[in-house]
Amino acid sequence: MNLRQLFLSHVAQTSDFPLMLEIEKAEGIYMYGSDGKKYMDLISGIGVSNVGHCHPKVVEAVQEQAGKFMHLMVYGEYVQAPQSQLAEAIVSTLPEPLDNVYFVNSGTEATEGSLKLAKRYTGRTEIISAYDSYHGSTHGSLSVNGSQVFKQAYRPLVPGISHIQFNNKEELSQITEKTAAVLVETIQGEAGVRVPENNYLKALREKCNETGTLLIFDEVQCGFGRTGKFWGFEHYDVVPDILTCAKGMGGGMPIGAFISSQEIMSVFKDKPILGHITTFGGHPVSCAASLATLNVVQEEKLFEKAEEKGQLFKSLLKHPKIKEIRQIGLMMAVDFGSFEELKPIIDRAIEKGAVTDWFLYNDHSMRIAPPLTITEEEIRKACEIILEAIDA
Numbered sequence: 149m150n151l152r153q154l155f156l157s158h159v160a161q162t163s164d165f166p167l168m169l170e171i172e173k174a175e176g177i178y179m180y181g182s183d184g185k186k187y188m189d190l191i192s193g194i195g196v197s198n199v200g201h202c203h204p205k206v207v208e209a210v211q212e213q214a215g216k217f218m219h220l221m222v223y224g225e226y227v228q229a230p231q232s233q234l235a236e237a238i239v240s241t242l243p244e245p246l247d248n249v250y251f252v253n254s255g256t257e258a259t260e261g262s263l264k265l266a267k268r269y270t271g272r273t274e275i276i277s278a279y280d281s282y283h284g285s286t287h288g289s290l291s292v293n294g295s296q297v298f299k300q301a302y303r304p305l306v307p308g309i310s311h312i313q314f315n316n317k318e319e320l321s322q323i324t325e326k327t328a329a330v331l332v333e334t335i336q337g338e339a340g341v342r343v344p345e346n347n348y349l350k351a352l353r354e355k356c357n358e359t360g361t362l363l364i365f366d367e368v369q370c371g372f373g374r375t376g377k378f379w380g381f382e383h384y385d386v387v388p389d390i391l392t393c394a395k396g397m398g399g400g401m402p403i404g405a406f407i408s409s410q411e412i413m414s415v416f417k418d419k420p421i422l423g424h425i426t427t428f429g430g431h432p433v434s435c436a437a438s439l440a441t442l443n444v445v446q447e448e449k450l451f452e453k454a455e456e457k458g459q460l461f462k463s464l465l466k467h468p469k470i471k472e473i474r475q476i477g478l479m480m481a482v483d484f485g486s487f488e489e490l491k492p493i494i495d496r497a498i499e500k501g502a503v504t505d506w507f508l509y510n511d512h513s514m515r516i517a518p519p520l521t522i523t524e525e526e527i528r529k530a531c532e533i534i535l536e537a538i539d540a
Contacts, residue, residue, distance in 0.1 A: 151182075167498070174201035177519045177526055179503070188502040188530050190518045195337070195369045198396035199444045200519040206399035206440045213436035223251065223426045230435035237442050238407065241378050243387050245409035250416075251430030255368035255394035256284025258404040259331070261424050262390045263288055265408060266329035266362045268415045268423060275306075276323060277331045278314040280339035280509050283366055292331055294339075295509050314339070315348045320355045329362040329390070334380035337369040340510030341474040341481040349386040362389040362412075368404070369479070372396040372441070373451030373520055376458070376477035383476075399441035403434040450520035454478045457527060461516060464531035467538050474513075478520055481513040482534075490514060496537035502530050 149157065151170060170182040177200055179187045192198060199206060213230060220226050235249040252258050267273060277283065281294040290299055291306035299305060312319040314336055323330055330352065336342035356363040365388035370380035374396060377383055381391075389412065394404030416423030445451060454477035462473050465482060472483040484490040490512055494504050505515045518530070 167503075169498075169503070176200045176202075177522050186501060187498070188518070188526065188533070190502055190504050190516050190530055192396070192517050192519050193400075194505070194515075195374065195395040195517055196398070197400055198372050198374065198520050199399050199441050199448075199450065200521040201400065203399060203441070203444055203521075205444055206401075206437050209436040209440035210401065210433055213433045216432075218433055219428065219431060223429045228430070228432050228435075230432040230439065231430045234435045234439045234442070237439055238405070241442075241446075242391070242407065245411070246387070246391060246407050248410045248413040249405050249407050250413065250424065251435065252394075252404045252406070252426055253402050253429055253431070253434075254284070254404045255366075255392065256286045256289040256404075257426070257429070258368065258392035258394055258406045259283040259289040259292065259366065260286060262331070262364050262392050262406040263292070263329070264424055265390060265406065265412065265416070266364065269412050270328045270360065270362060272326055272328035273308045274324075274327045275309045275329055275331065276327055277309065277311055278333070278336070279311045280314065280336060280342070281311075281331075281333055281366075282338035282508055283331065283333075283368075298508075314342060315345050317346070317348060317351050320351060323355045323359050323361055325359050327359060327361040329364050330356055331364040331366060333366045333369070334384070335370045335375060335476060335479065337479075338508035338510070340483070340507045340513040341476065341479055343474070343476055344384055347384075349381070349384045353386045356389075364388055364390040364392065366392050368392055368394045369396075369517075370476075373445045373454060374477055374479050374517065376451060376455035378445070378451050380476075397438050397441060398434055399437045399444075401434040401437035403431070403438050404429075445520070448521075451477070454520055457520075457522060457524070460524060460527050461531060464528065465534065467535060469538055478517055478522070480516040481507065481510065482516060483513045485512055487511040493534070493537045496540045497534055500533045500537055500540075502533040502537075504534070 171179045172182050173180045179189050239247050277292040279294040283289045283292050291309050371393040391407040458475045458478050471485045474481040
């Protein structure tokens, strides 16, 4: 069997139409096929490769740490330099009281941990999230997701969960003294890049304060520089009680985290002891990669350049078939009005060497979220390919 046959025969599939690109190597914004063809990765592996593929400083950090030690013990028992140094670096980017980091392996695990933390700290059981939100695919995360289509086949789900419309202040009245937490994406990703409007997050923060409800911001997609700030919530002058992140924080390695205050996080220490545990969370190689990624984002000022680069995309993508572009930093949704219009454009763009995608809950908008390292010249080339694909 060749590789493609092995892939189809033995790697579990999630659709009947995988892209089937056979990639041999990747560097910067480019991926290289086994046939030598070069592809621009305009979606960063779905929000992961914020500093590009195989950034030299990330690769060096991975190699150096792998040569020292890898897994030693389940989370939280041994003092490990990669974990401690990364936690300090993350906290240095955050306002008070967010000073305590729990490392996990992915965004959905960060969601699961944050929900447990909120219930344990408040003693309440009700959770509210937003319609069209995406927080992961495990059972608890699926329960708080805002799409019925993806949830229906897996019921019964976690009880005590309800949903409100994002950006609808009137529905904040559903938050009461029985609500443990409200979980929202700071910028809705899979809904097609929907940003908070009319001081919505401030109103949400105030309502949570009134009811003693914890506010959780999901920054799995929009964190680590994607929006033009290091954290998405910095745009809105609102601080959550719990923050989740993953995807872009690892430079290509699997890692996630949920972050809170030491006071809130301390409830995991008793009643019961080991209130949240993980074997591989905070893996030293992933932590080393994440620290290198964080340093690259800051030292190269990648987040400071993200908005300017996003605006360049927006200015170049002019076409009668484009209905709207929703954009914050290098997080963009190019709306074509229908999936029937969009899908052939995505297919043609891939043929021409630019990989894009649509959104889970918004199949009429093209996802554009390239590595933050993308240059002006590369942006112009990418837009040229997309416009050619529209016209093809």
